[in-house]
Amino acid sequence: MNPLDVYKKLPKKNCAKCSAGTCMAFAVQLLRRLVPISECVELDEQGQKEIESMVSEPGDWKERRVQELLREISGSKFSAIAEGLGVTAKDDTIKLRYLGRDITVTHSGFGETMDIFDQLLILMYIKTAGNKPLTGSWVAFRDLKDGLIRSDSFHEACEMTLARMFGKDQDSFLEKIFELGSKEVKGFPAKHSFVINPLPKIPFLILLWPRDEEFDSDCRILFDSTVTGYIDVEALLYLGMAVVRRLAVNQ
Ligand code: SF4
Secondary structure (H helix, E strand, O other): OOHHHHHHHOOOOOOOOOOOOOHHHHHHHHHOOOOOHHHOOOOOHHHHHHHHHHHOOOOOHHHHHHHHHHHHHOOOOHHHHHHHHOOEEEOOEEEEEEOOEEEEEEOOEEOOOOOHHHHHHHHHHHHHOOOOOOOOOEEEHHHOOOOHHHHHHHHHHHHHHHHHHHHHOHHHHHHHHHHOOOEEOOOOOOOEEEEEEEEOOEEEEEEEEOOOOOOOOEEEEEEEOOHHHOOOHHHHHHHHHHHHHHHHOOO
């Protein structure tokens, strides 16, 4: 199976309604399991099923990974790691805020129905059990440990996609940013600057520039310098894409 086989089955509209932005990029990301097939809003249910069955391996790796991660955290004492992670814990239960939602995690799973990608990200965050105090020093994805190798993907899948969404309808985009619990911050060289915490100790600084006569709308995302103590860059890319997906709903 290669991306061209998947691409041939897609609507080939390049409508940019998915986080990948183009059908070919979507095909590549789908094969890497970086996006769910449901993101292609131009596909009907039958088309989604057909492509999903093409790209699915026997047994779902995401389900398997969730079970592995649950096993890996089964020995951790939640109350001992809670403060470092910025969550609350009691006995076998962690409560945390993820992308504007209150989530409950126990050693055996989630209290709420959640997308499998979101489950993976939350479990990776708990497993890493970071505890460094935030520095307030902001760095780009490419400057993080091992960031260079995934920085182009991050730029295209997250920053450019948000810039396009912002350029399309600034008011509703800003409304959605606030709905996710973002706080406007000052002192940065952008027209709009927000801090949003998709996970408690992982703030994203989102900088937005509207289109002008010379340049298209633009977006940059910066991270606290401690971020890789909480999640690795691969998972951070997925977390950025989760933010994009949440902001893209109803766009
Ligand atoms: S939403 Fe579907 S049709 Fe539109 S660019 Fe993405 S993959 Fe292509």
